[in-house]
Amino acid sequence: MDKIYLWFLLLISCSCSHTKEKVSNDMDSSLCIIDVTCEYPVEKVNIHDVADVEYVPLETTRNSLLASDCSAFRISDDYITVASGVDNGNIFFFNRKGRYLWTFNRRGGSAEEYSSITAWDADFGMQEIYIYDSFRKKIYIYSFDGRYKRSHALPMKDCTFIDLYNYDKDYLIGYNRFYDFRKKKKVDTHPYYLIDKQSGEMSSIGIVVDKPISEKVHTEIVKFPGGAYKDQVLFLITALIKNGDAFLIADYALDTIYSYRHHKLVPIAVQTPSVYASDPPVIVACELYTDSYLHFRIIPMYYNPSAPMSPMADAPELVLNRHTGKIAEWKMYDYNYSSDIERPVPTMILQSADRENYGISMFTAERLIEQYQAGGLKGELKDIASRLSIDDNDILMICKYK
Incomplete structure (x- = not known):
């Protein structure tokens, strides 16, 4: 069984007042600045305040039972x-x-x-x-x-x-x-x-x-009598995200983050200090791109044998407001689920929607039933959970960001 070992990153506190400024480039764009050395303010966010939310239980039949992956x-x-x-x-x-x-x-x-x-x-x-x-x-x-x-x-x-x-x-x-x-x-x-x-x-x-820069931070050929296998540590990150007919290209080795639409590249944000200014390199790994928000993590790309996934797992969920240029660490909650239990920010990693500004998250039937029995649900989620069986398909949370 795979195990994720967690440890805490030490962050250097600093002032991060200006996060948007004019940057000289051939497109004369006003780029948002992402300072990877900063500790950003924490905000408690109700998903319903920043997105229109749909809960969609996927029908479970003999022919539609979905695998866990x-x-x-x-x-x-x-x-x-x-x-x-x-x-x-x-x-x-x-x-x-x-x-x-x-x-x-x-x-x-x-x-x-x-x-x-x-x-x-x-x-x-x-x-x-x-x-x-x-x-x-x-x-x-x-x-x-x-x-x-x-x-x-x-x-x-x-x-x-x-x-x-x-x-x-x-x-x-x-x-x-x-x-x-x-x-x-x-x-x-x-x-x-x-x-x-x-x-x-x-x-x-x-x-x-x-x-x-690869998503793989460690690879090794492990030999044993009669054979061998590849041992690798792979961070669950992506450099390409879809937002309707626009695509975010946030390559880990580049300081500039681009939007690619109608066969044109437009820079929208830049990282400072540079990716390779430190050893190991520190990257901006994006998970959501909408007209209003850029959701990302700041990850030092190194291998820790005692806690292999910790650089990614411990990286806070940061959100850049593209209108104001301000960055904050979002603690996401769904008040239909529980005001005390933090939820992941609905993102678009390896997902796609035909329209722009969408993010997706999921609830397992088992988790919703547990919360329902504990009295932790309300509204539409409570109604959905009352009709679930423990082996039912996941319930999609489809969010259209405002």
Whole structure:
């Protein structure tokens, strides 16, 4: 069983009064400044004050029971879709209220089938599903009912797309996480690509990363009699986040954070001091990008063998108000759940919505039932919990940020 060991980061207190200033660049943008050395003020935030919230219980039937690793949701005005695990191969469809509609599974060994789902997305306008199979280095395209349409063998051998999204009617966009275990580093210095939906052709969007930083902070080949395995510590972070038709590109090795929309890169924030000003490097790892907010963590990228995940797990949840330029550490609560129990900020890590300004979180049925029996729920959550069984699917919390 994997264990997460926690320890406390020591933060240096400092004054952080000015967080937005004019920065000279070729686009003459007013960039928000993220000072990674600061200790920011703490704010207790009710999610209902910053977002319109929907609770969506996903119908549980014999055909729609979701695996515990179902977390990469795709949401439109009409559908909620989700893939069931890397090796399961199911794509589930629910309507926007959570009613189960249908499932398709094209996992298999034929030319029209995938061996596993490494990454995927949906084009709700074209009603197409795109599935990336990292073992075969191919993208498979299906209709919403699972009918095979075409597939593309990617021209790059050294590519791994965990983050793959529908960009527009012509392209997918992906972030290449490929890690060379022999060199113990990422090797692609142009890791952001548009992928043509019709031809499979890949083209870099133009961002150059000279010294890439990997999500992997530790890798080791462990040998034993008769074999060996890869031991690795991987932080659950991403450099590519979708916000409607705009994409946040927050590469860990770059000081500047960009928005990419309509094939144009626009800087929106900059980190100071520089990523490589310290050893180990300190990065800004973003988790949510909306018109009003940028949610992120400040993470020192090092390996602590006694507490491997602590640099990420102990990093506070910081939020930049893009209108004011001010940054605060959010302690998030849902007053329908409990005013005393902190909740994670609904984010868009490996999620996507057809519209802008969305974030997603989840409640397990078991947790809601526990709170209901303890008298900790009210409003719509209380009503939903009263009808749940312990083995029911998760309840989505879909937030449209104001």
